[in-house]
Amino acid sequence: MNLFDILGPVMVGPSSSHTAGAVRIGYVARKLLGEFPKKAEILLHGSFATTGTGHGTDKALISGLLGMQPDDIRIPQSFELARAQGMEFSFGTVALRDVHPNTALLRLTGENGKQLEITASSLGGGRIKVIEIDGIRSSFTGEAPTLIVHNLDRPGLVAEVTSLLYNQSINIATMQLYRNRRGGTAVMIIETDQLINRKAVEAFEKIKGIVKVTYLD
Amino acid sequence: MSFQSIQEMLNAEKQQGLPLWQIIMEEDARETGISAEESKARMSQLWGAMRAASREYEDSLRSTSGLVGGDGARMRDGIKQHEPICGEFIGLVIAQALQMAESNACMKRIVAAPTAGSCGVLPAVLLPYQSKHNIPDERMLESLYIAAGVGQIIATRACISGAEGGCQAEIGSASAMAAAAVVYLAGGDSDQSMQAGAIALKNLLGLVCDPVAGLVEVPCVKRNVIGAVNALSAADMALCGIQSVIPFDEVIDAMREVGSQMSPGLRETGEGGLAGSPTGIKIKKRVLPQR
Numbered sequence: 001m002n003l004f005d006i007l008g009p010v011m012v013g014p015s016s017s018h019t020a021g022a023v024r025i026g027y028v029a030r031k032l033l034g035e036f037p038k039k040a041e042i043l044l045h046g047s048f049a050t051t052g053t054g055h056g057t058d059k060a061l062i063s064g065l066l067g068m069q070p071d072d073i074r075i076p077q078s079f080e081l082a083r084a085q086g087m088e089f090s091f092g093t094v095a096l097r098d099v100h101p102n103t104a105l106l107r108l109t110g111e112n113g114k115q116l117e118i119t120a121s122s123l124g125g126g127r128i129k130v131i132e133i134d135g136i137r138s139s140f141t142g143e144a145p146t147l148i149v150h151n152l153d154r155p156g157l158v159a160e161v162t163s164l165l166y167n168q169s170i171n172i173a174t175m176q177l178y179r180n181r182r183g184g185t186a187v188m189i190i191e192t193d194q195l196i197n198r199k200a201v202e203a204f205e206k207i208k209g210i211v212k213v214t215y216l217d
Numbered sequence: 218m219s220f221q222s223i224q225e226m227l228n229a230e231k232q233q234g235l236p237l238w239q240i241i242m243e244e245d246a247r248e249t250g251i252s253a254e255e256s257k258a259r260m261s262q263l264w265g266a267m268r269a270a271s272r273e274y275e276d277s278l279r280s281t282s283g284l285v286g287g288d289g290a291r292m293r294d295g296i297k298q299h300e301p302i303c304g305e306f307i308g309l310v311i312a313q314a315l316q317m318a319e320s321n322a323c324m325k326r327i328v329a330a331p332t333a334g335s336c337g338v339l340p341a342v343l344l345p346y347q348s349k350h351n352i353p354d355e356r357m358l359e360s361l362y363i364a365a366g367v368g369q370i371i372a373t374r375a376c377i378s379g380a381e382g383g384c385q386a387e388i389g390s391a392s393a394m395a396a397a398a399v400v401y402l403a404g405g406d407s408d409q410s411m412q413a414g415a416i417a418l419k420n421l422l423g424l425v426c427d428p429v430a431g432l433v434e435v436p437c438v439k440r441n442v443i444g445a446v447n448a449l450s451a452a453d454m455a456l457c458g459i460q461s462v463i464p465f466d467e468v469i470d471a472m473r474e475v476g477s478q479m480s481p482g483l484r485e486t487g488e489g490g491l492a493g494s495p496t497g498i499k500i501k502k503r504v505l506p507q508r
């Protein structure tokens with residue numbers, strides 16, 4: 001924690017967890033989808049579900065999906081802006097198990113047909129954590145450059161990915177591995193100290209056994 | 218900033234012989250790996266955002282729930298009609314605190330200080346004081362470093378969120394930060410700043426977090442007023458040489474202790490206190506979607 005966690009952030013009110021954090025969740029989801037979400041189904045859990053409307057959590061999530069940051073003064077008008085851009089969205093509630101009270105599940109379809117399902121929690125002070133992506137458990141904040149690789153659960157793939165990063169002189173800050181079942185689909189979540197360029201990201205997509213690559217900078 | 222206590226911060230000031238705000242700034246810049254210039258530029262941005270938020274208050278704003286809005290305008294206009302009991306300056310402070318907190322509740326852009334719910338305290342003390350005494354922005358930034366330094370030590374030793382420590386952790390911390398900052402602006406020394414911070418926090422010890430319907434509206438908006446006015450009375454006491462019998466660090470530790478003893482119903486869950494009053498419950502039923 002530093003001085004600017006105490007003074008700041010500059011944000012649209014009323015709540016850093018229910019508003020600013022919700023914008024961040026939408027923003028990170030949009031980045032992960034990688035294209036304009038033409039359809040968004042959003043399910044709110046816990047305190048997001050009960051006090052979300054009063055805190056503008058719904059408008060905040062849509063703002064993030066439109067690419068806005070927590071200090072964007074257009075947040076209160078995000079519904080109108082989203083409709084004008086042709087986004088279809090709906091809200092519902094959900095009871096998830098063992099998650100932070102401020103959690104949302106987003107099912108997105110992009111304008112080019114890409115699909116993404118993520119669950120993320122707002123931890124307070126505007127900070128967030130993505131806890132599930134496409135049905136697989138995860139844990140990352142989106143504060144550092146993050147590479148998310150969906151791959152078949154096969155030996156050697158992790159080594160291939162890390163050596164590609166090494167060749168680009170990119171240092172790995174944290175790395176997590178998850179899979180739904182042995183030999184099924186696995187996810188690597190790699191937070192790096194340096195930005196990864198587009199070419200390198202594309203190179204990952206060509207590796208045999210890699211299903212989907214998402215990069216968040 | 219790596220200081221773990223107010224005392225450590227004051228000792229560093231004595232050893233290094235630099236102004237306290239500069240020690241806080243440099244310590245933080247070193248920790249986060251930014252230059253002093255970058256740090257100052259960021260602080261200046263925050264100050265600009267605070268002033269802009271104050272200018273952009275709108276009389277007609279109402280929160281989504283309809284519970285708050287318009288009181289800041291009422292106060293501002295009312296003190297022109299009749300002399301406020303507290304005097305003109307405090308009248309302006311009250312109006313500013315209400316306005317900023319209402320802006321927050323109505324989804325306007327504000328600066329969390331230290332939280333969104335308590336965002337009105339610091340500007341309510343600093344803005345009227347600056348215009349009354351014509352203080353240059355440069356010096357206002359210095360006072361913000363002192364406020365942030367105090368806030369960070371409170372966050373390190375205790376907490377600054379209502380969910381963890383009750384409203385004493387939000388409005389109480391904001392009040393202590395504002396008290397320390399305004400003593401600096403008034404020409405007090407660092408010890409007096411910290412005495413003011415200690416007194417301000419002590420006087421709000423035990424304050425529970427009981428937002429009606431869980432929304433940052435009632436009692437939050439008006440709590441910003443007590444945070445600001447309390448900061449000023451603490452500052453005046455400290456400037457007259459009055460000391461806090463309990464040292465600031467021990468007050469902060471006591472705040473943490475009190476916070477941990479508060480039942481969860483009094484920590485932002487919107488269940489106990491005013492939220493649990495018959496009217497609070499009625500409002501909750503009206504504004505929250507039924508599941």
Ligand code: SF4
Pocket residue numbers: 334335378379380383384385387388425426427428432433434435436437440485
């Ligand atoms: S009552 Fe709770 S939500 Fe309201 S200002 Fe105080 S700490 Fe924040």
